[in-house]
Amino acid sequence: MSIIFYLLLLSSCTSSVLSTDVNDGLVLLKIKEQLGNPQELSNWVEGFQFCGGLPYGSGNVECTSTGRVRFLGIQHIKGPAAPFPEAICNLTELQGLSLLSLYNLYGPIPSCVNQLSNLGLLNIQNTGLSSLPESLFLNHQKLTNLIVTSNVFSGSIPASLSTIPTLYYVDLTNNSLKGSIPPDLVHGQYTYLFLSDNRFTGEIPKSYQWLPLSVIDVRNNKLTGDPSFLFNKENILTIDLSHNNFEFDFSNVEISETLSYLQLGFNKIYGKIPQSIASTNRFFFLDLRDNKLCGEIPQRQDFPWQPSDASIFADNKCLCGSPLPPCYKAGPAP
Numbered sequence: 001m002s003i004i005f006y007l008l009l010l011s012s013c014t015s016s017v018l019s020t021d022v023n024d025g026l027v028l029l030k031i032k033e034q035l036g037n038p039q040e041l042s043n044w045v046e047g048f049q050f051c052g053g054l055p056y057g058s059g060n061v062e063c064t065s066t067g068r069v070r071f072l073g074i075q076h077i078k079g080p081a082a083p084f085p086e087a088i089c090n091l092t093e094l095q096g097l098s099l100l101s102l103y104n105l106y107g108p109i110p111s112c113v114n115q116l117s118n119l120g121l122l123n124i125q126n127t128g129l130s131s132l133p134e135s136l137f138l139n140h141q142k143l144t145n146l147i148v149t150s151n152v153f154s155g156s157i158p159a160s161l162s163t164i165p166t167l168y169y170v171d172l173t174n175n176s177l178k179g180s181i182p183p184d185l186v187h188g189q190y191t192y193l194f195l196s197d198n199r200f201t202g203e204i205p206k207s208y209q210w211l212p213l214s215v216i217d218v219r220n221n222k223l224t225g226d227p228s229f230l231f232n233k234e235n236i237l238t239i240d241l242s243h244n245n246f247e248f249d250f251s252n253v254e255i256s257e258t259l260s261y262l263q264l265g266f267n268k269i270y271g272k273i274p275q276s277i278a279s280t281n282r283f284f285f286l287d288l289r290d291n292k293l294c295g296e297i298p299q300r301q302d303f304p305w306q307p308s309d310a311s312i313f314a315d316n317k318c319l320c321g322s323p324l325p326p327c328y329k330a331g332p333a334p
Ligand SMILES: *[C@@H]1O[C@H](CO)[C@@H](O)[C@H](O)[C@H]1NC(C)=O
Pocket: 026, 027, 030, 087, 090
């Protein structure tokens, strides 16, 4: 009995010794060196108290109770041009990584990042990073939030991204990504998908009609087809399809009562405006500008269209009625 107890104690001691053997402080110094020793990280010096002891600045570190780095944020560094610091891949307990406004960081995200299997948040914004390896997300079974905006990523969305069961928030806004939108990108009860300002082509996958989407923003891509199956989804809040090549008949589309933002401007949508637009009785942002719509604009009971609403119907084929000029009605034949 007591022998087993001591063996257990010994093995737990051994494993804790092993884990503190890994010195994340040295890894942070290596990261600093790989970033070209930028001035902004001058308080990262040998033996520094990186766990919570640093004032908020360009480098933020949070630790686990065993002294491993759990969150690393590096931001606003004007240092020399540098590739992604691979030493980050040694922070194997990392749950959150945030690299913001590191304009001089260039090249690919290295595939060693898939060693960081505890990552829940990956947030990379305003860098010069330019490619996502196909295998990047093979081990990220805990990733919930992927925010990769305003970088220069090209190529298509790695297939491995569709394999993450926990991922519910994806923001890839403002890169140079192309190819089609993969099915099954997000999962869970409330999901958010921001893909605007890229070069995506093809259709929004039909499978998205079964996803519990809350927000979908694909503004300013080169998408085609008929995604109107999105409009009547349960719990949908925001849809932005503007500045694409969507082409479908709007006449009989049903619109969910939960939808409060519908931006369809600058597409090739045709037919009439459906009556369900008028029955939506909550605060509702709508923009139908620059499509091929025709016919009489449905009138709302509770919030009549105002003259200032004319622009949301502008530049269509032949819309008429308030807030645009009245429809021409042929009088009785003389
Ligand atoms: C990172 O890990 C590699 C191999 O896993 C090791 O060779 C290297 O020394 C580590 N770097 C640091 C700074 O700990």
